[in-house]
Amino acid sequence: MALPEVARASLVGELRARVRGAVIDRDHPEYDAARMVWNGLIDRHPEVVIRCADLDDVVACVDVARTHRPVVSIRGGGHQVAGSAVCDDGMVIDLSRMRDVIVDPVARTARVQGGARWADVDAATQSFGLATPGGEVSETGVAGLTLGGGLGLLQRTHGLSCDNVVSMTVVTADGAVRTASADENADLYWALRGAGRGLGVVTEFTFALHPLGPDVAAAAFAYPAEDAGAVFRAWRRLASEAPPTIAPQFALWALPPFPGLPDEIVGVPVVLALGTYIGEPADAAPVLEPFAHLGAPILDLSGTSTWVEAQSAFDFALPDGGRYYWKSHFIDELDDETVDLVVAHAARRPDPRSAVIVRTLGGAIDRVGADETAFAHRGTRFNVSVDAIWSEPGLDDGSIAWARGLWNALEPASRGMYLNFAGLGEEEGAVDGLTLGEHEERVRRIRRAYDPEGVFEVAAARP
Template sequence: MTTSELVGSDERAVVEALRTSVRGAVVDRSDPGYDEARRVWNGLIDRRPGVIARCGGTADVVEAVRVARSHRPVVSVRGGGHQVAGSAVCDDGMVIDLSGMRAVHVDPAARTVRAQAGATWADVDRATQLFGLVTPGGEVSQTGIAGFTLGGGMGVLQRRYGLACDNLRSIEIVTADGVVRTASREEHPDLFWAARGGGRGLGVVTSFEFALHPLGPVVREALVFYPYDQARTVARGWRDLTAQLPDTVSPEFVLWSVPPDPAIPAELHGAPVVIVAGVYAGDPADADPVLAPLAELGTPLMQGGGELRYAEMQQALDPAFPAGGRYFFKSHFVGDLTDDAIDTMIACDARRATPQSLMVIRTLGGAIDRVGAGESAYPHRGARYNLSIDAGWTDPALDDTAIGWARSSWGALREFATGGVYVNFAGLDEDSARDAVFGESAARLDEIQAAYDPDGLFAAAARRP
C-alpha cells in the first residue's frame, strides 16, 4: 500500500466514524459543499482538510473528540473562522466546526451573557443591546467570539472595561479525554487562567460566559479625517493626547485610504488619509469634552461619528473587510511612541501596496493594566500601544507584494517594540514562537496543556498562531 493510499484509508475511517456518531453534517472531499465548508473569512487561506464535522451542540463535539482520539488525525477547531492566520482549518486532518453553534442567552439581572462558540460579535451585540448592556468585542462584527477571546481580544472599549478575555466568567470546554468541563475561578482555575489569552490547544471551548456592563443602545463616537500631509503633526499630537485622556475612551490612530462611502465626496475615494477615532464608554451627554480634542490635532478634512447606536457602530467596518478578501496582519506592542517610531511608521505607510491596507495604533492601559500580570495567560499588560500592520487586497497576483509590504514594515518598526506578539495578529506561521506570543505565561501554559492533553491531540492547534 502506498503512503497516499494509507492516508486515504485512514481518512475514510474517520469520516465513517463521524457519520455514525455526530448528528451534525459531516463533510468530506467528495461532498458538493466541501469547498464552501472549508472556506474561511481570509481568502488567502486555501487549506484542504480531510473531513469537517459541523457540530450541532456539545454532544457532537464530545463525539468528534472521541473519534479524533481513536484515529489521531491532525485537528483544528473552527469558531467564527475569522482569524487572519486561518487557524480554523487544517490540511488533510479533521476540522471540528462550531460555526453553527450560535445561541446567545442574556441574564440582565446578573449582567452576564452566555454565547456558544460559533457566535459572532454581531450575534452577541444584538442580544445584549436589548438590555443596554455590552461586553467588549471586536471592531468587525462578523469576527467570531471564540478565537478573539482566547487570544486576548482588543476593542474600542478596552481601556474602560478591559480585553474580551478579562470579561470572561466561565467557559464550557471539551478536553482531550472527551470530558465536558466548566472552567471558572472556582472550577478548574488552571484551565480558566489559560483560556484568558492562551486558550488555543487546550481543548474545544463550546461556550463562553461574559460579564456585561451598562452602555448603549446609543453611544457617542469621534471620527475625524485629516489630510495625509498632516500625518506627522496629527500623530504626535494624538500621542501626547492619549496620555491625558480618561479610560472612558480608547483612542485609535489610523493611516488608511478614504473608503468608497456614498456619504463621502467621490473625488476623495481612495485618497490616503489620517483617521483619529474614539468611542466614549459612558453617558453620551458627558462625551463632548473628552472627545473634542481628537478634532483639534490639525485641520480636519471631514468628521463623522456623533451619536449612533452601538450595534451599528460595531458593524460600520464590516464592508471594508469582506469575507473572501485577502488579508495578512502583523503587529507590535509598543511602550513609548517616539518621534522616530512615528516617522518610521509614516515612511512605511507611504509604500503601502494597496488602498485597502492600513496601519493602526490602538491605545492600551486603563482596565487592561488593572488585571494582575499573573491573573491570566495574556502576557502583554503594561504596553501603552499596539501598532497593527494590516495588508488587505483582492487580486492573488498581489499576494507577494502585499505580504512583503507588511513584513518589511513590521521589520522596520521592530526596534521600537517590546518584542511581544499578539496572537490574533500573528501573520501566518512566522510569529508562532511561544516566548514571543505568551511571554512569561508560556511555561505554565505548556504544563496545563500537558496535564489536560498528555497525548497531544490538540498539539497542532496549540502550535498554530
C-alpha cells in the same frame, strides 16, 4: 499529506456514525464552501469538516480525533486572520452552527455558544442595554478573539474580552466536559484567557455584562496624508492624556466608501483619528473634542449612533474573501523616530486598503494583574498593527512583504505580539515566546496536563 484512503474512510465513517451534524468530506458537494474562511488568502484542504449540532457532537469529534489522531483545527467564527480555523489534510471541528446567546439581565451575564459572532452577542445584549468587550468588526468570532485576549473599543473602560469571561464549558482532549472558572479547573481558566489554542474546544462562554447604549458618541476625523507626522505626534499627546472612557485609535489608511462619502474622496490616503466614548453621549463632548484639533481636518465623520452600528461600522471594508495579512507589536513608546518610520512605510503600501492602526491600551486592561490571566501584555501602552488588505492574488507577495517589512523594522521596540494579529505563522513557526512572554512555560505545562497525548498539538503551535 492526505490520509491514505483506508484511514480516511475509517475516520469519516466513524464520525458519520456518531455525529448528528453534517460530516463533509472531500467528496461532499459542500466541501469547498465548508473549507473556506473569511481570509481569502487561506486555501487549505482538510480531510473532513464536521459542522457540530451540539455539545455531544463536539465530544464525539474529540473522541474520534483521539482514536484516529488526525491534525485537528477548531472553527468558531472563522474570522481569524491566520486562518487557524482550517487545516490541511486533517479534521475541522466546526462550531459555526452553535451561535445561541442567552442573556440574564438581572445577573448581567450572557451565555454565548462557541460558534457565535460578536454581531450575535451585541444584538442580544443590547436588547437589555448591556454590552461586553468584543471585537471592532461584528463578524469576528467570539471564541477566537476572546481566547487570544480580545482588544476592542471597550478595552480601556471594561477590559479585554478575556477579562470579562466568568466561566467556560470546555471539551478537553480526553473527551471530558469541564467547567473552567475561578472555582473549577482554575489553571485551565487561567490559560484559556489569552493563550487559547491547544487546550480544548470551548463550546460556551459566560460573559459579564455592563450597562451601555443604545446610543454612543464617537469622534472620527480625517486629516491630510501629507500632515501625517504632525498629526501622529499630536495624537500621541492626546492618547497619553485620554481618560479610560475612551480608547483612542490612529490609522494611516485610505477612506473606504462610507455611506454618503463623495466618490472623489473614496480611496484618498488620509490620517484617521478615532475614538468612541463609553458612556452617555451627552457627556462625551469634552473627551471627544480634542480629536478635532490635531491639525486641519478635511473630513468630520463624528456623531452619535447605536452601539450595534458602532460595532459594525467597518464591516463593509473587510469583506469575506478579501486577502488579509496582519502583524502587530505591543510597544511602550512612540518616539519621533518610530513615528517617522511608520509614516514613511505606510506611504509605500501597495494597496490603498492596507493600513497601519495604532490602538491605545491601559485603563481597565492594567487593572487586571499581570499574572491573573495568560494574556502577557498588560502594562504596555500601544498596539501597532500592520494590516495588509487587498483582493488581487497578484499583489500577494508585495502586500505580505510590505507588512513584514514594517513589522521587522519595529521589532527592536516590541514588547511582544498579539496572538490574534500574528501573520500566517509560516515564518515564525511556534509563536508562544512572542505572544505569551513570561507565561510561555506555564501555558505549556497546562497544555500537557490537559492534553498529554497531543491531540490538539498542531492547533497550539499555529498562531
